[in-house]
Amino acid sequence: MKIAIDLTSLSDNFSGLERVALELTKALTECAEGAEFILVIKNELPEVLKPLKKRENIRFVRIKGRNKLIANQFTLPLTMRRIEADKYIFPAFPVPILFNKKNTYGMIADLGCVDVPQTMKKKQVVFFREGNKHTAKVCEKVITVSNFSKGRIEELLPAAKDKVMLVYDGINHPAPESYTKERIAQVKSKYDLPDKYLLSLSTIEPRKNLRLLIQAYMELNSRKAEMEMEEEVFFDEEAGDEEPQTMTSGSPALPPLVLAGRRGWLMEDDIAMAVESGRIIFTGFVDDEDLPGLYAGAEAFVFPSLYEGFGMPPLEAQACGVRKVLSSDAPALKEVLGDTAMYFKNNDKQSLKNALSRLNEYEGASGEAIEANLSRFTWQKSAAVLWEELIAKV
Secondary structure, three states: OEEEEEOHHHHOOOOHHHHHHHHHHHHHHHHOOOOEEEEEEEOOOOHHHHHHHHOOOEEEEEEOOOOHHHHHHHHHHHHHHHOOOOEEEEOOOOOOOOOOOOOEEEEOOOOHHHHOHHHOOHHHHHHHHHHHHHHHHHOOEEEEOOHHHHHHHHHHOHHHOOOEEEOOOOOOOOOHHHHOHHHHHHHHHHOOOOOOOEEEEOOEOHHHOHHHHHHHHHHHHHHHHHHHHOEEEEOOOOOOOOOOEEEEOOOOOOOOEEEEOOEOOOOHHHHHHHHHOOOEEEEEOOOHHHHHHHHHOOOEEEEOOOOOOOOOHHHHHHHOOOOOEEEEOOHHHHHHHOOOOEEEOOOOHHHHHHHHHOOOOOOOOOHHHHHHHHOOOOHHHHHHHHHHHHHHOO
């Protein structure tokens, strides 16, 4: 069997969807016995794909193009149509409008373009709405990453009826040496981080709802500072005090909040306000090799996302040993985190403030519960599900 896979997106911004395409493809090439793979790339071969050059069952086809829209909607489909393959997979973004071959499998990770269009640029909304409609129409199977997304696709895209298959994302467990005490210290030094901190990691964009987190954190931290100044004066007569003693009210202030991730859009004012507060640190993009240490060094991980198809960062944090995870109760997040997180009401600032104020007393999930939940999500399991579907239609 010959399988052609679109990996052109790996040459652009490397975030959630691109990572899914990479990891699912790598796992599929390892489990698909007897299959040949044609991996379509854009311009230069990405570093993350270079290890695959040594594989005898893999060859690369390159397209050229600096304009993302032209490359994706014109050059890519023309190239894919010339490839004689048994199966065609688009594991990151919608199937290009000009591509309509049989035996095509396309990814629709979520329907954020319909459910939360206000968090996206207008051109992105148009791109995904039209692309998703086309994907639902032309594909043999539509791949999605959660039961929540599966339900939304079946409800809102009639052409996808009886076509949607669930292929959960996987979680990579980092090597223990990548988050030792020494490595954590190195990461803290590199990004100028304090000894203790709360962490939130995502692309800095409206959909991740970091504005809500910034506001809740600043308001709560300000209130705690006020409470610490409200000192009760008293005399301890039994101790023979002649001078008044003081008692400080309130719980300890929250540790500094670290916001990590690539800059998206419409968040510059929020970032500036956060940095000016003196208690919020913005790291910008974090190198992959530093992520385990960054996660592991956090007191807790906070994920306020308004909407997700899956939600990988909190699971990655848990894979690095973080037991305290605070998450919005967005449906997909509750689906994948189960009972291993403390939830607050989605997009509710007071609920988030209440949850943040309980972090000091929250012990987090047990290591056993976290490990059991993480075992549900491996790229090997995901690739095996996809491979079984591919060979079932031969």
